Amino acid sequence: MRIGVHPNNLHLRLARLWPGSFAKLDPEFVPYGEGRDTARLLESGRIHFGGTGSTPPIEADALGLGVQYIAASAPRPANGAIFVRVDSDIQSMAGLAGKRVSLVDGSFHTYLLARSLEGEGLGLADVTRVESAHHDSLEELLEGRVDAWVAMSPRLERVSGRPDLRLLVRCGGTIPNRSLFWTLERHALPAETIRTITDELDRVGREVTADLRKAAELLAAEENSDGDADAWERVLRSRDFSVGPAGAEIIAEQQAEADTLHRHGHFSTGVALKRSILSA
Known part of the structure; x- marks a missing residue:
């Protein structure tokens, strides 16, 4: 399983550093520059899934790439x-x-x-x-x-x-500001694999929450890290690392965002989202 990791998705960034992450899926963590590159890498097959903010998967659907949502974090109002x-x-x-x-x-x-x-x-x-x-x-x-x-x-x-x-x-009450974990339909990830990914994301999140200092030290030790352990611990304390399936509520949130961006002219045509794999 090729898992995309970019610097702004701290959940997958930590998963790459956390011992034993995604062991059932024989993972290869693939680093890349930023969340807006995710759709291109999924389309090329370089990665099988990635994690971004809410907008990149909608941009991918607007291009007709056929997004499948896997999982979603809790809202991150301080981010x-x-x-x-x-x-x-x-x-x-x-x-x-x-x-x-x-x-x-x-x-x-x-x-x-x-x-x-x-x-x-x-x-x-x-x-x-x-x-x-x-x-x-x-x-x-x-x-x-x-x-x-x-x-x-x-x-x-x-x-x-x-x-x-x-x-x-x-962000506060303005937008939910979740991390979304997603793939493209062309990868045809089985429902059992989707469950494994979701469960593993949540497991890593719970372990990180239980030992924020360890997580902060791992991030601080990365090459070209943009903070020391104390700074990273402050960042980590500000967010909820719990993750769950991308069910109907998440799809509705994403559709509301797609409609808003269309209303503002960011998208020239409307974007109709599909349900997640597990809610289909």
Whole structure:
């Protein structure tokens, strides 16, 4: 079983480091750059499943790739936020009209931005989205090249409380912000394999929760780790690592996101999601 692992999915990143993970599936952990690459790697057969935020699988379905949802994490309300400079005259999301917003477009950032703008009667078309994947977004914000920044964990925890930033919005009740674990129909993963994956994700999550210090030290020891053990432990304490099957509630959440992004013009046509393997 080839399991895709990118830096922003801490659950699979930890599974790769955790002793005995996915042993029943003879795992090969395949590293890659970011969640938006997941569909391409699934399509090519380089990986059999991966984990991302909520938006990449919808993007894959919009391309007609035939997504099958496997499992979903608990909501992660602390994992995303929108910041402005503390000296900015932008006091609320309404103030972003006509402004430049740095984000990883096509990730859950896009959905968080859309829903947050919608609450003020605005849409994605009312801001200029600036791709941040290959730039230092914090530097761009502080130097005035963008007006707002959609940040996510683990960097979010490191900038929270900075005196030169002001928080506009947290994920909180705006979006569920789950991790989704998914594949493509073409891989035809049997229902028993899907159950094994889900159970193993949940087992690793429970063991991580029971020994956060060990998990933090494993992350800190990685080559080019972006934090020490203390910093990683703070990140890990902020999230619920429980995982369950991607049932009807998850599909409904995803459909609501797909409809929202279509309403905002991110998708030119509607995207109709299929049920998960186990609920089909």
